[in-house]
Amino acid sequence: MLISLRYSPMRHWPHRHWNHFALHRWTAYLSLVTLFLHPAVLLLAARPHFRLFDLLVPIHSPLQPTINVLGAIALYLLLVVIGTSMLRHRMPRRLWRGLHYLVYPAAVLLLLHSLLTDPNLINGHPDYTDGGKVFVEITILVVAAASWVRYRLRGKGLRPLK
Numbered sequence: 001m002l003i004s005l006r007y008s009p010m011r012h013w014p015h016r017h018w019n020h021f022a023l024h025r026w027t028a029y030l031s032l033v034t035l036f037l038h039p040a041v042l043l044l045a046a047r048p049h050f051r052l053f054d055l056l057v058p059i060h061s062p063l064q065p066t067i068n069v070l071g072a073i074a075l076y077l078l079l080v081v082i083g084t085s086m087l088r089h090r091m092p093r094r095l096w097r098g099l100h101y102l103v104y105p106a107a108v109l110l111l112l113h114s115l116l117t118d119p120n121l122i123n124g125h126p127d128y129t130d131g132g133k134v135f136v137e138i139t140i141l142v143v144a145a146a147s148w149v150r151y152r153l154r155g156k157g158l159r160p161l162k
Contacts, residue, residue: 001150006157028082035075057089064117064124071113077106104147111140 002020009018042050048062055061058068081103088096114136118126127134 001146002158004157005150005153008158012158028085031078035078039071039075045121063121067113067116070109071117074106074109074113077102077109081106084147107143111136111143115140 003024004007007020009016009020020114027037039055042055043052050062056067056072058072063067081100084091084099096133115133118124119130121133128134128137
C-alpha cells in the first residue's frame, strides 16, 4: 500500500534511503513459501486425513470444505499476483496493475479462511477467543483501517503539497 501511495522513505519517516521495493519483493517470497507450507502440513495430519487432491481442489475436503475453498481461491489469486509480478516487464502495465489489485479480494478470502477455520481440525467450530484467532481478528482490523486510508488517499497519495 505504501508503494501505491508513492511513499518515500527520504521524504517521510525514517528520512533515510532504504529499498522498500526489495522489502515488498521479499515479503511476497515469504508469503509464497508460507502459502505452500500451510496446506502441506495438512498432509501430515492423521485425523482428518487430507489427500493432495483435497488441498488442490478442496470441494470435498474431509473438514470444512466451504471454508477451505475460500483459502484455496485466495492461494490461487495470490499465485496470479506473484506470477504476473515476475512477468510484469513482459506485459502491459495496465494489465499487470489490474491483476495486482487481485491482492485485495485474496486478502479478504485469506482472512475469512483464517478466521473461520477450526485450527484443531476436530469439529469445524473455531474458538474466537483463542490467541491465534484474536491475532487474526486484530489483523482484520488493521487491514481494514489501512485499506480505508488507502481508499481515502487514492489519486493523491503521499505526494508533497504544492
